[in-house]
Amino acid sequence: MATDADVIEVRGLKKSFGPVQALRGVDFSVPEGRVLGLLGPNGAGKTTAVRVLTTLLLPSGGRATVCGYDVARHPGAVRRLIGLAGQATAITPELTGRENLEISGRLYHLGRSVARRRAAELLGRFDLVDAADRQAKTYSGGMLRRLDLAASLIGQPRVLFLDEPTTGLDPRSRLGMWAIIKDLVAQGTTLLLTTQYLDEADELADEVVVVDRGQVIAAGSPDTLKDRVGGDVVEFTVTERRQLEVAVSAVAPLSQGPPSVGSEGLRVQVHAADRGSAVLVDVVRALDAAQVATTGLALRRPSLDDVFLSLTGHGAEEAASDGAGRRRSRPARRGAGPAEAAEPAGPAGVARASGPAGAGTTVTSGTTAASGTTAASGTTGPEEG
Amino acid sequence: MAVSGRSVAPELTVRAPGGASLPGLSTPPLAQRLGWALSDTLVLTKRNLIVWARVPAYIFFTVVQPVMFTLLFRYVFGGAIRVPVPGGYVNYLIPGVIGQTAGFASFSTAIGFARELQRGGIDRIRSMPTARWAFLAGRLIADVLRLLVTVAVMVGVGYAVGFRFSGGAGYAVAMVGLAALFGLAICSVSAFIGLAVKDEESVQAFGLVWVFPLTFVSSAFVPVRAMPSWLQGFANRQPFSEVIDALRILALGHPVQAAVGQSLASATWQSLAWVAGILAVFTPLATRAYKRA
Ligand SMILES: Nc1ncnc2c1ncn2[C@@H]1O[C@H](COP(=O)(O)OP(=O)(O)O)[C@@H](O)[C@H]1O
Ligand SMILES: [Mg+2]
Numbered sequence: 001m002a003t004d005a006d007v008i009e010v011r012g013l014k015k016s017f018g019p020v021q022a023l024r025g026v027d028f029s030v031p032e033g034r035v036l037g038l039l040g041p042n043g044a045g046k047t048t049a050v051r052v053l054t055t056l057l058l059p060s061g062g063r064a065t066v067c068g069y070d071v072a073r074h075p076g077a078v079r080r081l082i083g084l085a086g087q088a089t090a091i092t093p094e095l096t097g098r099e100n101l102e103i104s105g106r107l108y109h110l111g112r113s114v115a116r117r118r119a120a121e122l123l124g125r126f127d128l129v130d131a132a133d134r135q136a137k138t139y140s141g142g143m144l145r146r147l148d149l150a151a152s153l154i155g156q157p158r159v160l161f162l163d164e165p166t167t168g169l170d171p172r173s174r175l176g177m178w179a180i181i182k183d184l185v186a187q188g189t190t191l192l193l194t195t196q197y198l199d200e201a202d203e204l205a206d207e208v209v210v211v212d213r214g215q216v217i218a219a220g221s222p223d224t225l226k227d228r229v230g231g232d233v234v235e236f237t238v239t240e241r242r243q244l245e246v247a248v249s250a251v252a253p254l255s256q257g258p259p260s261v262g263s264e265g266l267r268v269q270v271h272a273a274d275r276g277s278a279v280l281v282d283v284v285r286a287l288d289a290a291q292v293a294t295t296g297l298a299l300r301r302p303s304l305d306d307v308f309l310s311l312t313g314h315g316a317e318e319a320a321s322d323g324a325g326r327r328r329s330r331p332a333r334r335g336a337g338p339a340e341a342a343e344p345a346g347p348a349g350v351a352r353a354s355g356p357a358g359a360g361t362t363v364t365s366g367t368t369a370a371s372g373t374t375a376a377s378g379t380t381g382p383e384e385g
Numbered sequence: 386m387a388v389s390g391r392s393v394a395p396e397l398t399v400r401a402p403g404g405a406s407l408p409g410l411s412t413p414p415l416a417q418r419l420g421w422a423l424s425d426t427l428v429l430t431k432r433n434l435i436v437w438a439r440v441p442a443y444i445f446f447t448v449v450q451p452v453m454f455t456l457l458f459r460y461v462f463g464g465a466i467r468v469p470v471p472g473g474y475v476n477y478l479i480p481g482v483i484g485q486t487a488g489f490a491s492f493s494t495a496i497g498f499a500r501e502l503q504r505g506g507i508d509r510i511r512s513m514p515t516a517r518w519a520f521l522a523g524r525l526i527a528d529v530l531r532l533l534v535t536v537a538v539m540v541g542v543g544y545a546v547g548f549r550f551s552g553g554a555g556y557a558v559a560m561v562g563l564a565a566l567f568g569l570a571i572c573s574v575s576a577f578i579g580l581a582v583k584d585e586e587s588v589q590a591f592g593l594v595w596v597f598p599l600t601f602v603s604s605a606f607v608p609v610r611a612m613p614s615w616l617q618g619f620a621n622r623q624p625f626s627e628v629i630d631a632l633r634i635l636a637l638g639h640p641v642q643a644a645v646g647q648s649l650a651s652a653t654w655q656s657l658a659w660v661a662g663i664l665a666v667f668t669p670l671a672t673r674a675y676k677r678a
Contacts, residue, residue: 054512088505
């Protein structure tokens, strides 16, 4: 609940664009020094929320405050406290990295020498020293994102807003970005970040708010969210039916709750909470010791799609643009990895990620499509709408 | 007014973030804000000029193209067009081309804004404490400075091909000043177009369409008397003709007054009235489009 220490407070926030209701009464708050992840698919209203909070849009209803200042009534005060790195990078490509930062600093009303010093600091911190005096149009996608983040930090904001900071980045740049963001957070920055990736929210956020079609459909710590989804799952198929029982009892001690057996009768799922990689290894050992032959051994990490399936009974998909909330049902869930879900964001010339989902996960969620069932889901709720 | 120490040590202790406990966040005094607004404008002007200097196409557009126009008209049409000014067609032409340039220079204003909106960079600036209108002013000032570069180049080329100021240095300076003011007014129209259209390709395609008839159906290149009579009414009354006639009188001195059918005073006042009128309509429109962008 809201306390004095809440740096961001959003109550009943609404925003319509003509007939489109981008936000339909959203509530959340972020205490000082904490990280809130706004998690949702394309069109959920994440960017709209960020734009209202950063004084770029006036709300149609409800209230939003930053450090106690109402964003609609005291935009000037809010602007002096915040930093924003939007979904599209705000870099002038013809200027060098250093010039971009120094100019941003001057526009935050830093003195010339202070702007220069901070620009140099940030270039060092974000590993851009070698490229500092090259025009930004020569930068890679990851470098541009880092430069953009640096520009949002030059005024030393108390509250930082990052709108999909890793969308469109390749897995390696994505990991680099995560490290930078964690470092910022360790220094006490209050952060609101939006993302389409569950693993990103899990990695970075203290608190996750799941938005869908302009509404909050769940909120809580990443762990609670993952508990609802069921966490990591280690799956395998027993080659011979008579070995099924042996297999299940061999892996039972490793599973959080009893392992599930798929409808076709040979597919076993071990629930691994957030210890997927470790459990995967243990499962291999246990099956080996029990001399069970298996195929299709895989670790599956829950994705945004799983969250949506468990919360709403439908997968994460782009909101109907009329906002009417019609939903198409989806035959099978798919992992929503960055490559699939990424919109063509990012500046021209940035290669879109084509790598596997969730950098850092040992096994991709690609296996998901194969399995029709998961223990996680409890999915069979009726389609609403 | 950086907030103290945030980056030095984690400040996780609870501190009421209400307005009272944050030093320096009350509205700063007017003088301070004006100072910032001015500095914001200068910084953005400088940024735009640096970008301009680094894009060869912009330089071509600012320098090479107007020179080409000057030479083409001077030598291709020059012999065929009889003009009522002393010194021949080149003296008639140069003030006309300068007026036209003011129109063409505005193209980069529209493109610049549309590009910036499309890139999304505008969100960052609008979320910063940067003065609202500095973004507009920074571009308009940079574009007018570029126009002045073009005018200087054209006067130089003009001198090489026979053009002479004959009204004296004061009038020559006044001519350049009027051209700059007119350029500012036309750029404000383009600023509105760029900010309202928001799409670089559309602006590329349509951003100059309105300038062509206004510059060619004017007194810029041929005397209005030489046009079909149904065009003359429009050609005589539209702002490009008014301003170009005034530029001509300022450049060539009093003998031209009779030739263009106006006195120096009336031509100048009418031009300034156009400039003021255009600015009065289009700066608020551009500002509104910027806020909504
Ligand atoms: N300026 C706008 N005009 C009209 N509709 C908009 C505008 N901005 C966003 N929308 C609509 O609002 C909804 C939410 O968009 P957005 O906040 O960008 O979602 P997200 O960032 O979660 O992908 C979408 O349906 C989108 O089409
Ligand atoms: Mg978005």
